[in-house]
Amino acid sequence: MRLRTFPVFLAFLVMGIADAMGPMADGVRAQYHLSHAAATLLTFSVFIAFAAFSVPAGLLAARIGRKRMLVLGLGMNAAAILVPILALPSFGVLLGCIFVLGAGTTFLQVAGNPIMRDVSAPGAYPRNLALAQGIKGLGSASSAYLVGLVAILPVFSILGWRGVFPVFFVLMALALVLMAGLKVEESQAEVPPSLASSLALLKDPAFLFAVLGIFLYVGAEVCMARFLKPALAGFGWSEDRAALLGPTLFFALLTVGRLAAGLLPFSARAWFRLSAGLGLIGALCLMAGTPRLSLAGVILGGLGFANIWPMLFALTVERRPERASELSGLMCMAISGGAGVPLLMGRLSDLGFGGLAFAVPAACFLFLAGLAFRPAVRAEA
Structure with missing residues (x-):
């Protein structure tokens, strides 16, 4: 793994954080006294953001660059996670934060897959992309396990189901700093794309x-x-x-x-x-x-x-x-x-x-x- 690919691999790791919304649903349901159906709005908010923003994100990335799109996505995710850390939000505000997290993760996915080609050595793109998807899977699994640890570790349990958010925030912030400092030569279309x-x-x-x-x-x-x-x-x-x-x-x-x-x-x-x-x-x-x-x-x-x-x-x-x-x-x-x-x-x-x-x-x-x-x-x- 080349050093310049590390920030992109880290971005793939934090993409998996959105998958923690499913395991977190039970804690949220208990906190807000929700039905099971209402609790599924957490994962729905992520999914609907993906459906809504994928194509626009591709057009925006083609115009402003994939690196900037990754930085934007990481910034959105960090901000979305920071809100529940600072205070217990209303359920509506929480859904808004999760929707922003879904949109940010969409930006990461849309920009992250092709930018891996820009930072990979010749011929290494498919292997690096497969490895990145594996790392994303590890991020998903780790996020789910961290949600479970919230209930048993005092350092996490102080904030209840929100206890895992500080860990997510640190990872997002680290990925943001490293990605912002990365120099990337991107392949771009000669004419700005349209829908x-x-x-x-x-x-x-x-x-x-x-x-x-x-x-x-x-x-x-x-x-x-x-x-x-x-x-x-x-x-x-x-x-x-x-x-x-x-x-x-x-x-x-x-x-x-x-x-x-x-x-x-x-x-x-x-x-x-x-x-x-x-x-x-x-x-x-x-x-x-x-x-x-x-x-x-x-x-x-x-x-x-x-x-x-x-x-x-x-x-x-x-x-x-x-x-x-x-x-x-x-x-x-x-x-x-x-x-x-x-x-x-x-x-x-x-x-x-x-x-x-x-x-x-x-x-x-x-x-x-x-x-x-x-x-x-x-x-x-």
């Missing part, structure tokens, strides 16, 4: 299929996160083992796979093909609905899902690096697949399809497997 020019990129089938691929990938990943535990329990596993060998094992392997891709010198195309193949086989194993095959499905799925995002993203950006910010905005907007695709799987589950409901993520990965061998995305890192 029309950004959307016009989708006329290229390679870009359209890449955005659709991200949409389906995120949808498939959310399906795994949402339905693995109840599915494994339905296959005969106990509730505890279903939780441990389902989403917990899946996301652990997701992080391991990304870290491995960041360290092993294979091409982005090879990783993309391997990931798509393993993910498809894993989903098919889960469709069988038996304990042994379901465990194999979780293992293969976790390793297969790991490197779809970084490799597809890197291969797409390498086609038009001068349009990286706009492409990043379009692909980050496709994260909305996490809202739509699981609804279909949920409907199949409600109709009693059991393991066959995993046909939804399997279909998503069938598309991705086809995309992995499509000549339009055959770009070497």
Whole structure:
């Protein structure tokens, strides 16, 4: 890892802080005497900000530069976290802070993925992006664990559920200082982009299929996160083992796979093909609905899902690096697949399809497997 990449890796680490809103919801619900539905507004506020700001963030990054966009996002996140540290806010103000945190994290994601190319050595971009996504996963897991430690460690528990915010603030501030001091030579388009020019990129089938691929990938990943535990329990596993060998094992392997891709010198195309193949086989194993095959499905799925995002993203950006910010905005907007695709799987589950409901993520990965061998995305890192 080169020293100049460290601030960007740190920015990816703090991106995971937004994922702590889910584990924090129970503490917030107790503090404000909320219903379970109302407490989910924390995660909703993050998600809706992502949906609203991804494309505009890509356009803004193309105009002001990706480094400035990262600094802006880090500043917004630090400010959003500082408010609950200084005083207990009303629930409305808290939601406003979380919405700002979501918008700031959107800026980090949109600018962070392509700027990694600007700070990476030649040929190292796909590996560095995979490693960065793995570090983001570690940030998500660490944030969730810190939320749990708030209840048992006196140094955190003084502020109750807000006790973890000072730690988040220090990390945000450190990333902000280091990022502000980083010198980056960015590739930029000759003509400032507009919304029309950004959307016009989708006329290229390679870009359209890449955005659709991200949409389906995120949808498939959310399906795994949402339905693995109840599915494994339905296959005969106990509730505890279903939780441990389902989403917990899946996301652990997701992080391991990304870290491995960041360290092993294979091409982005090879990783993309391997990931798509393993993910498809894993989903098919889960469709069988038996304990042994379901465990194999979780293992293969976790390793297969790991490197779809970084490799597809890197291969797409390498086609038009001068349009990286706009492409990043379009692909980050496709994260909305996490809202739509699981609804279909949920409907199949409600109709009693059991393991066959995993046909939804399997279909998503069938598309991705086809995309992995499509000549339009055959770009070497």
